[in-house]
Amino acid sequence: MQTPSSHIIVRTPVIDSIGELYATRGLGKKTVLLFDENTRKLFGDAIIESMQRQGFRTVELVVPARETSKSVSTAWKLYGQMIEADVDRSWNLVCAGGGVVGDLGGYIAASYYRGIPVVQLPTTLLAMTDSSIGGKVAINHPLGKNLIGYFHMPELVLIDPALLRTLPSREIYGGLSEVVKYGFIADREFFDLLAAHWSEIVRLEEPWLSKAVSRSAFIKADVVEKDFRETTGLRATLNFGHTFAHGLEKMAEYRNLRHGEAVTIGMVCALFLSHRLGFLAEAELREGLALLARFRFPRGLVRKRFLSLDRDELVESMLSDKKKIDRQLRFVLLDRIGHAFLHDHDIANETVLQAIDDAKGWFEEKKQG
Template sequence: MSKIITGTPVTSGLGKLFNSHGLAKKTVVLFDANTRKLYGDSILKTLDEEGFQWVELTVPAREASKSFNSAYRLYGNMIEADVDRSWNLLAVGGGVVGDLGGYIAASYYRGIPVIQLPTTLLAMTDSSIGGKVAINHPLGKNLIGFFHLPELVLIDPSYLATLPEREIYSGMAEVVKYGFISDRAFLSFIDNHFSDIIALKEPFLTKAVKTSASIKAAVVKKDFRETGGLRATLNFGHTFAHGLEKLAEYRHLRHGEAVTIGMVCALFLSNRLGYLDNGSLEEGLAILGKFRFPRGVIRRRFRDIDNRLLLENMLSDKKKLDKKLRFVLLKNLGEAFLLEESIDDEVVLTAIERAQAFYSALSVKR
């Protein structure tokens, strides 16, 4: 399994760290335009001081960078720079850079090591850890990819200070998810310190990041290729979320925002099917009701959409099997499972309607 290191500054002693893990000090450093501007000079200076040979690559800071075209261009840059299989790749950024960098590392020379240096809360707690790397296709997100575990995951919570509040809330969705699926006590901690974590206050922030990362790593270790159903529980809320993201053209809704809405839908579905009691439903909704969205996003991207249209877009999700949607549901807060049997469309549509009503009522209260 990947070695996860959390600290500030996490890049201190990078050369010694690479040596101790059998990694050559020959690194392709992949940034997006934002992370290059914020952290590039400092990271490249560290590499120089630590005696690294490096090649710098940068992509636009947008979801569209996770494409065949971007990968093809970057392959060319690496070939022209004489990068061979003795090198590794350091991905510095959020989910886009982590996924794209991992995809390139998994495929270049049939696979070179990848080191993840996540700079967003979502990446620190989720996407950088599990070894699922992919690019998008016009017909769906993350459909083309590999299982390629990072050799190292380097987490520095201080990087989060550069993020706008919207990105913090987006990442917080994955943090809350871990409480819902596997750790009732952690969910209570999040509930009690939600505003502290959003405000990046310590020690609450680091505890939230470390706990989330450790839960993700433990699940991945037990079920790396999602063959036993355990890893699938990490997708709580995601079947709904990926349909929402597709409807939003992967541009108008952050992944974490879609997951937050998706978890609300999944709570209602768990309750409708008799797995989650009413008290637990209300407790879960109260936590998810703390999330803040930009003005008009919930209305335009969820409340006002046709629920059948959302269901249609969910059917393009890669998490379906034999053309049937797969849902992760809750038996209790902190206890998730993958529902193997199919569900009637009308039941799913009812869960979506109840979630839309929940957000309508929430907007009135605010």
């Protein structure tokens, strides 16, 4: 039986079984490999050698390691390189990198020759637990991020948590914010596991790292399968903390604030909002905050990117997000740790502002404590 996650493989070293895994999905051994400059340097030779040993024919493409690679001009250039290498519909494409490579490669695979299969080989914690799963692929438009894209499900998601050893700690915490999110929205037991083994996970120790990665990936796959096109509100719960986060990212002009950092701050706000509206009990609020207190931010970041902001401006910035409907903010709230719901009735602006104040007060107190 095909389960929602049967195409997700968590294994070290996963690349050495890529041939067998391809066979299980009926995929051919002609593969375009997309890297960014960093992942090419770190893992390129090993990946290409292993695949060639297993009888693959490969063509490699490399893009600069930055968000601006998710552009129509980069895609256009890569299409050209593929045409020149005689890549046709019988080929497939592997995205070997973080979310930038995954989104760009997925976009190219979805459109090239009207669509070729895509395989995700994520190398950041965010990509392993979030962006490589669920089939949303996109490039950016100057007027907004991720606006031009497709739903293109990966044939396989090949996750090797050992690849995270070279990832800077700031990127680890960034990914962990989505990992913790899954505990909050869907799985109390997982939340407890994260709280109990936080230090090991941050140090990338096994078996805790693999448990955290695979549980996250499976929760996302499950939610996505039940609500693929975001119609029932279930997939929207993946946006816990994100209404606040998008406002913060926008105010920082998407610079000097990682998405995961914004989401961590956003989840603190969302916990307080859930409590203020009477959905989340005080004890659960405290427990949730205790786990979020273990995140580390670069020095001065919370002050600069959150505490010093005017709260009305923050709400205004949240309202300008693309996910608004009739300028009404939609929040994902918790009624307990392990269960989220989409609250789309009106919430008084004042209550949102108070939740922001609660969160600010908590960060201030934490710093002194």
